[in-house]
Amino acid sequence: MTDRRHPAGWAAAALRRLDAERAERGPTPLAGFPLPEDWGITLLFKDESAHPTGGLKHRTARALFRHAIATGRVGEGTTVVEATGGHAAVAQAYMARLLGLPYVAVMPGREDPARAEPVRALGGECLFVTPPLAIYDEARRVAAARGGCFLDQFAWAERALDWRGDDLAGELFAAVPDPVWAVVGAGTGATAASLGRHIRCHGLRTRLAVVDPENSAYFPGWARGRIGQTTSA
Template sequence: MKRTPPEAKQGDRIWVNDVLGRLEKEAARSADTHLLHLAFDGFPGIDFYFKDEAAHASGSLKHRLARSLYLYALCNGRLRKGQAVVDASSGSTAISEAWFARLLDLSFTAVMPACTSPAKIRDVQALGGGCDLVEDPGQVHARAREHADNGACHLDQFGLAERATDWRGNNNIAESIIGQMRKETHAEPSWIVCGAGTGGTSATIGRYLRYRRLPTRLCVAEPRGGAFAEGWRTGDRSVRSSHPTLIEGIGRPEVEPGFLFEIVDKVLEVDDAASIAAAWLLEFLLGHRYGGSSGTNFIACLQLAAQMRERGETGSIVTLLCDRGERYRETLFEPDWLAVNSIDLAPWRHALKWAIEKGVWQVPSP
């Protein structure tokens, strides 16, 4: 291996110090995201909270992860001045990584499945990033490694997400939630609900809850047939998904390295149509559009609340609004697209209305 001359290393450290300073300033300028509260007639004594991660500058929960991945690459000496950056992503992480690449004056390429929402592809390109579209979604990791073999720094969200984030604190998402809940009626949530894409968010939350010795339990909301659900049930990390999903960002085809089964208390699987119907309902309830994974989370919250109500329990449930729904205006929020994909929202709309009014979760008949 060719060694870097000492004087070049010193120059690289000067550059690293500069970009770390830029990241520190960006974090200081970023206000924490809002924690929105809803209460429903069907669930007296149970409060619902939605952490609006779509409010980040790059539009999603992945803003936190992208910052952490750049910090991890810089502080481990993996990212050098003038080096290109690459990652495999279905969209939101790529947009956030492109946002930070522009902040740091770096060249960025997102390796994406060709079926990614057109709006997400445009968002990456608008931020100055390139999109390498791959027809077979199962080959995005291999294509990203090809870029790395040609000299790019692979941020590797799927391989590094759970270790790149400081799960003990430093205003990570779990610490932020618990801090914002401090003055609420049920300050220690009964449940926190999140999806699993890289596994980084569930790992951060699960670890933090244990670190703080909190009674709060962690539920992962997963598209039906996703690999994480089957792997969590069986303990088998080699399983594959049994059903494709239309919900981008979660429901991975295989168990990613960052999926930590041991710190997840429950996994609930959600049909795609239910997730999409819930995303439409969230727009009505909150006045803003959010993506399909936010709908998946909402469905899991309602199921947990129904179980709590049956047991006569009160408390609070917190979940995440993951990304902006405008990115899905040509897919999840487009009636023609829903028809092409045989998605009928009507039965799930009825189920959702019944749940929030009566406190009972009923799956529509096939």
């Protein structure tokens, strides 16, 4: 029996809770997109909107919390802080509530009730910061002040998502064993990295395409090898 009074006992129980959440949901569905028959192409979408928080960030949030707990960055009662203006805050607030942890999202821009409401509805706190790029320093400051953990999805998501077969890569390639192409949005880059490593690890012939909006920082970083490439503030 696990002793919940011991730090390792809480961590073990928290990891089981995350695993149970994943098992309870099961794989997200694949949906076909109609194309002309004479094209000879089958186009399938992995419907990540089936997650309780409605998107791909649900998996990433679960993986980030799992990794942070397993590596000792998050323990019982730890305040979890993230710098994000997007859906990641909702998904992370959901996981924090599941584990009984305080959660703070540091968002760019002026106070915006519409963006804050979904996070606050899940028990999270939202702080708004200008200029936008100041969110990272502010998230670090808040985490330090509260004795918490800056989850830092851009630094940790690529390591947290398991490329060996768990979660999205495992689900996708189990359902479609050897597709010609896998196409994924950039986001933090972690999902694309986990899919690419799965493809290489399993010797698949599948090619990977990563798409992102025009003027993204990713393209010049990839095309010209500019590792420190950023967009303007």
